[in-house]
Amino acid sequence: SSDTDDATTTTGGDGGSSDTTTTTEGMTEASVLRAAITGDEDTINPYTYISGFPGWNLLMMQYDSLMQLDANGEPQPWLAETVTTNEDLTVWTLKIVDGVTWHDGEPLTAEDVEFSLEYFMEKATGRFSRDLSSVEDVTSDDTTNEVVITLGATNPSFDLVALADVPIIPEQVWAEIDTPGEATYDISTNVGSGPYMLVEYEAEQFYRFEANPDYFRGAPQVDELVVVVFADDSGALAAIRSGEVDVNFERVSPEQIDLLAGQGGLEIAQGPEFTTQMINFDASKAPFDDLAVRKAMSLAIDAQDIVDTVFLGAATVGSPGWVHPDKAVYNPAVQPEFDPAAANAMLDDAGYADSDGDGVREYDGEPMAFELITNSSDSLRLRIAELTAEMLAEIGMDITVASVETATWEEAVWPGFDINNGRNYDIATWGWSAPIQANTIRVAELVNSDPSIGFLNLTGFSNPDVDTLSAALLTEADEAAFETGIMELQQLIADNVPFVMLAYPDGAYVYNADVYSDYEFIAGQGIVSKLSFLPDSARP
Amino acid sequence: MTSHGSPAFDPAATSAAHDAALEIRDLRVRFTTPTRTIHAVNGVDLDVAPGEVFALVGESGSGKSVSMLSVMGLVESPPAEVTGSITFGGRQLLGLPRREMNAIRGRDIGMVFQDPMSSLNPVHRVGRQIMEAIRLHEAVSKDEARKRAIDLLDRVGIPSASRRVDDYPHEFSGGMRQRVMIAIALACNPSLLIADEPTTALDVTIQRQIVTLVKDLQRDLGMSVIWITHDLGVVAEIADRVAVMYGGRIMERGTARAVYEDATHPYTTGLLHSIPRTDNALTEWLPEIPGTPDQITEEPTACPFHARCPLTEHDCTSGVPVLEVAGPDGHESACLHHTSVGDGDMLWPIQDREIPDPVLPSDDPVIEIEGLKVHFPIHRHGAKRGAAVRAVDGIDLTIRDATTLGVVGESGCGKSTLGRTLVGLVEPTEGRVLVHGEPLDSSSGPHRRVVQMIFQDPFSSMNPGMRVADIVAEPMRIHGIGTPEDRLSRVRDLLASVGISPDVAERYPHEFSGGQRQRIAIARALAADPDVIVCDEPVSALDVSVQAQIVNLLRETQMATGISLIFIAHDLAVVRHISHEIAVMYLGQVVERAPRDAIYDEPLHPYTKALLAAVPAPSPTAERSTAPTLEGDLPDPSDPPSGCRFHTRCPVAVEGLCDTDVPELRIVDDLRWVSCHLVESTIEITPPSPEPVGSGT
Amino acid sequence: MKLFTRRPGRRPTPKVAKRLGIVGGVMISALVLMAVFAPLLAPYDPTERVGAPFQPPSAEHWLGTNDVGQDLLSELIYGARVSLTVGIVAAIVALILGTTVGVLAGYYPKRLGKVLMQSVDVILILPFLPLLIVLAAYLGRSLLNTIVVIGVLIWAGPSRVIRSQVLSLRSREYVLASRTMGAPDRWAIVRHVLPRTALLATGTFVRAVSTAILLEAALSFLGLGDPLQKSWGSILFWAQSRGAFLTPAWKWWVLPPGLMIMIASLGFALVAFAMEERINPRL
């Protein structure tokens, strides 16, 4: 048995290496593993879990999806041992693995899968119903253990968006729950098929999961997973340093990486993630409706400097074409440019002169003085805003940073979460959560000027070429055609600057290698997944 | 802890303990404060024989309390530095270890302090406080101690003592608290009781009760008593021997009789002369002692009284005079010239004041008060709805031009409220006040100048942050009268007229003594050019020797300006010298109103009689009134007794009449108004106490 | 009948209180000088990135650098400006509110006074910090809001003290005297009440500065101030949000600003103490 409290002191400070990637020297098995999160996730069933991360990730410890992302972030068969589609990607046929059982011992069948999908479509959740919004029909056949899903329209990323995302839930439990919004939940609702079962939950304090020894891909390597709820990062960090927890399920902020690595047995698992950091502006109004201004701003902002200073290098410099360099469809020809001189020249040419010599250019007779709005609860973003203001000053823009309450900031940038309500800001920091980057085609939602398609087009950007191309790509079933198109779209975006991409912060997770170290870093997802606890043989 | 083991009030046991005597030699006490050194006591010699009542008399600050606290070891040192010798029952008390001193305090020497309101611990029941005193010195059980505490309470005249033993001090009136204090002091049958001005804070009527009580107790228990007071009247009633203190020294010492009748120190004679009294012939002016007593901040090298003494010669300043035999029975005086003191009439002549053309009193009313009522609603929780303190409850009075109306009565009877209503500080609840026939308007404005007020406390009646010139000029500035130069010259005139050098106009009030401030207050009142001045106890806060100065000044001013005065006081002696007419108030009402001489010569209302009887005459030989002392305290003014309000304390009250029928204030013989059912009968029928009060001539 | 009690005159401020007051005064003066001459004293512009992030102390950066490479010493020196300004201005807001309400409530104790005191009671009883946080969150983050929120919440205590003083002044005989002379209330308030309340009000004001400095720091620390203003509280906010107090950096990043807050608050508290002792010596 490994006592976590004793384990911390076994490796001295000098024993740690500056190597911050996963090593295999650590432990690959543990009886109890304590993990930290910084917010309660309620009872973590599909209708109660709270955050997209790590709430969903913890949910998926207990449940399985039909497909599972592999280390590269690509969906692979999982509960469905084969996934086949028709030509135009509208009919998906899945063969469910035989002999899978629920935690309560009942068999998991194609019927359960059909039930799950229909249940989610009928009883809305924020996430899973949306995943399944293109589904028209689901049928199952218990004898062949097959499920057929028919979509209303071509959806090339259905596997990624839905099959690898939606948990399959047991009919015997959920059939009795008519109105999931009003039901009361306890641990007994959390019957899944995943490698872990929730056995104890103390609100705001901890979750205890026990390994499912009969897991269909093989028994997990960690027998018991205790997830401790902390108030904030520092509490969690203090705890991992003192050995009170063994892994932090929350990302470690950049400045902690070097400090933590090599402390006792602590190591850092680091890898690409798909969250984004960017600068938005209201491209529908002057002077940001002028491409020259937008372009000049993107030239003036040194994304590399921001990555180095704010993220201390632990981020990937943003691609002006939106797509993460680790993505298969990334267009390497689209490269970030930093050239304040060119930016100044561009603004001079476009007639934005500093006529009164106060160091600030004018447009329409008004000084180019703007407020850069950012949310104060995100300290890194505050710093980004500060740095951006500094950089834009170099091209004669006078930027004041306004740090406001998150909700105020959201309300200014995205009033009522509906772009039809317009925008109430000049310049703002912004960022999207991982799912949008993860599914490359969702870029259309960001840049298309048709509100029904581009419902995330927060900058009010509009360009006919971009519109046409992005709309077409949404239903492009042909893989090769899609690839060419998306490359072209990246170039178009980079040329027309709907926003300024800054960085994709890397995921970094600290763990105590003396207790357990066999984590799997899924690109874009991090280490919080069932893969991290399954034997290598069971991982896709 | 030693124990007497004697039950309370066993005369046999107590007399045995009474071989102790107090002997003080060359006691000196010096206080060091951050700014200066105060020489509070400067060589006091004193002996108290067993079983004697010894009075220590002197004005405020003369060092009486400090001397006696030194005996108890209760002066705080530092800052005090106590030297000399104090022997008690043969033991040297100064420098006695704390533990032994504790054993003496409370057991052999009991002490009663001045302010009964604050001298009892508010959070302990009175019984417990008495029991503590007993159990600190005697090993008795709780029950036993409690029994004795009840006995003691009974003994000091607390009615239903066994019930009240469990009350808290705040549930007692001032007089009763002082009785409790006495019970505590007597708890262990001390052989010496030190009473430090035990009656100063009490009404004359209550004072009389306490004096009588201590006299009785002393007689019964045979202990020695040291009675500290500034009131020569009280001393005359109680003391065997007297010492007069001034400036931290004893000026004169001797038997009470000798001191009062053959005073051998100018200060003593001065005091005796300047005290207003009810029992001797009325003089037009009160004799006064010039100047004011000062705090001594340097080692004294002269007679402390020399600056104010009419007999001062150069030898008075060349050394500190010591007590020397000046008469029979150990009568001693510290005056180098005691032989020239005489009876004092020569030393302290009544100065005839020349008033150029005095304004004579007239019959024209200045102020008419009609059916005045002032009620203060009680907001306290638990009070009945609509409950109110009936501070003034139906008063009709007229103040005539250039006359003085004296208003007297016990504390809380509504005198101040009446005064404040006249100046518009308090709104009448009912009735009205006419000033020159016009209803009083209490809104701000020049019309308010007509009635001005002088307050009791000379310390709080002036803004300490303002210069005297600004204080006196304030009424003129409020109404924007004159230029600054005009005002200044008027201020100088006014100051001169009240006997303050105009050169000090630039000083601040704290640089003046109480008497001087009261003069400045008069100047300020005059600056408003009023027709009437309400004087609310203007001298009760002043030293005896200064009182007369102010009383005289007020009269002088009246004669010079023809102003009317309303002079409020709590005892009848002070008003006698200044009033033309006197109103006696009881519980918010006037019970008797008459020209001055009528009141003193022939009081009609039993309350007036009692008040007069309560004023102690400063002469041990004066005929003591045998009128029964007034029992009990003033009833609650928010719930006055039915019928005649005085019937609960009236010695002659007739059941079925006084407690049911409200007597009307009616005219008896010309100009005398009385509200008593029995007036006619008291004039004719001899009441239980037949002696006319204060009829000494 | 009232008893005449002799007053030994106002006891002069005990030496010790005076000395503590002087110490406090020196502390305040030093900080004020630091704030005024910050541009001369600070080695760098605190808003400029002058070094690598997270540097430990060195010859160039005596207190190291913060998370974006700004000089911590310079931040500390400039921080005096914001922290002192907020403290003093908030206290002025409180002083004006507190004195006005206190004087009015004391001088007109009947109806107006009752209503005013009721509102004071409410403010005093309401849970202070939660209310402060709720308000700060509502108003948003700016220096002005911080000042207003603090000022608006801390006036109640002082106003009570001032009221009781005015209540007693109001029945002082010299105020009554001026009323019998026919002076309007305005006269009594301006000539007699206010000057006599000034010292007390100043004392409570100085104490309020001390309180306000601590509150500003707390608000900033919780992220409810403006984190981009260089105040001592915001330095600590950054130290906290970038985990500095769990690292060796606490010695140069967490310790100094906390000490500065303490010194500033202490300086004012000591002066306030000395003043209170002067009004009402209890040493």
Next chain:
Amino acid sequence: MRRIGLKNLDRYLLVFVVAVSLNFLLPRLMPGNPLALIAGVDVGLMTPDERAEIITAVGLDEPLLTQFIDYWKAVLTFDLGFSYKSGRPIVEMITERLPWTLLITVGSLMVSAVIGIVLGGWSAWRRGKKTDLSMLTGMISLQSLPSFWLGMLLISVFAVQLGWFPSFGAETPASSYEGMARVGDILEHAILPIVTLTVLSIPGVYMTMRYSMLEVLGSDFIRTARAKGASERRVLFGHVARNAIAPVVTFLAIRFAFAFGGSVIIETVFSYPGLGRLIFEAVSGRDYPVMQAAFLVFTVAVIVANLVADLLYPVLDPRMRVE
């Protein structure tokens, strides 16, 4: 006697009404959209219909007055609703959190009361002497400590550097401690927060006690006690301390209220799962119902503390008793 202490009831009632109203209004006056919290992180990805449905479900579309009345009804029936964020019943969240906050505030209050009273009494007894002055100066300095900073330092030194105490939480997570072991564990976690709160509370208690003592020491009845022959000890304990304690009790009630509110900061620093952290999280997360409820509980706690003081005062000081 039945009226004891209830004389301020109307005042407390007013405070309660103001707090409840404020409570209701303030969050609604705040800018921002509560929807994000109700629906979770991905609200932006929902259809407008879905959003409208949620708004109706939580009653945000009702007229303000209706919401206000409903709010009062709920408050008066202890129905505090559900958290927007987690959907949990708030009563449950609060009952979970309250004991922790009570533990550290009451704990620290008791410790600081004892220390403060003893030191304050001692200081007053030796007034003007060295001990008094150095203690006084020390206390003024302690008063100037920023609470969160003290907490941060304590964590840095005692939890991170020395490892003597845990740095966060109220209990060792997921421990299966039972009985005394659990109590010990809880105490171990409570020590640093309690120390911080205590350090911050002591000066106030000390000052109140000292001043109150000096006041009593200067009063006449102390002289009476001495004149009875009571020893200094007896005077100190039987008279001075006993009389000086009443204002201290009142102060403790106020201090309790303050510490209770101050738990916002301390609990944030120590990741302590109390009410303070709840309100802070709710405020920054715009979780209206939780914020309202927590603020309400704070108000009620403060009122109760004041009431207790009002009730205790007449017990300690008979002058305050109303017949």
